[in-house]
């Protein structure tokens with residue numbers, strides 16, 4: 245069938261949902277063109293169907309597909325930031341990485357290699373997971389491309405700085421400890437946001453602090469409010485190259501039930517989106533949204549929330565690139 249698209253700013257845009265019903269056809273993120281349908285792309289969206297690193301409920305391997313399906317309702321103009329993210333620059337869906345589900349080490353190597361390939365032309369990468377294990381190779385690629393350790397804002401109920409699970413060093417609970425050990429994040433500018441829930445012990449927090457992480461808990465977001473939290477985060481990041489990793493379980497299970505390790509007392513999707521919008525202008529070099537496990541979702545709640553988080557992250561990337569151009 246012919247694809248009628250909203251082409252603005254000289255870029256190939258999303259399929260026009262006023263001409264072709266939004267539920268028709270195969271899903272790409274936001275109905276954007278596939279990467280092979282454009283000459284090149286400034287922002288690439290890629291899926292990583294991998295969940296071999298999980299410690300509890302499996303299923304995040306289906307996350308990217310679910311987020312794409314849930315993204316059909318997105319529209320081309322983002323009024324919250326007064327930006328048309330797909331008109332500013334070319335945005336395209338690069339499909340999924342082919343990742344070995346039976347070998348975590350090989351999977352991590354594949355993800356790093358693919359992320360480097362996708363960004364070789366200077367493109368910004370928006371990754372949809374997959375479990376949180378994948379943040380490590382994505383951070384490796386981001387810091388290699390930046391030529392320096394990157395600042396990190398990590399939105400998550402969990403610290404994910406634990407040391408190992410069952411003797412395994414590479415899991416969804418350990419990527420950020422590995423990242424600190426590898427020197428790929430700038431420990432003057434790393435922070436968790438949305439942290440909550442029971443830990444194994446107080447040592448978890450002591451270790452985390454020693455690694456350099458700041459913590460803004462879910463309760464802090466509620467008590468201090470979005471603007472105050474944004475000011476703290478902006479101050480901490482400064483003008484460093486910034487990577488943002490969003491574990492969808494940062495949202496309360498009421499907002500995002502479809503995830504593997506849910507914790508009560510989380511942020512609302514409104515708080516999450518408003519914090520992201522507050523980060524406008526920071527030097528965002530890459531981002532991921534992970535831990536969407538559709539088997540536990542209801543009424544596409546988690547898929548919709550994740551698709552909107554991606555949309556605001558892409559808007560930040562697009563706005564940044566347009567302002568530099």
Ligand SMILES: N=C(N)NCCCC(=O)O
Nearest residue numbers: 299376402404416417505
């Ligand atoms: N959802 C992520 N990334 N990590 C959660 C690990 C929680 C645990 O098993 O202790």
Ligand SMILES: [Zn+2]
Nearest residue numbers: 401402491493
């Ligand atoms: Zn988590």
Ligand SMILES: [Zn+2]
Nearest residue numbers: 376400404491
């Ligand atoms: Zn996580």
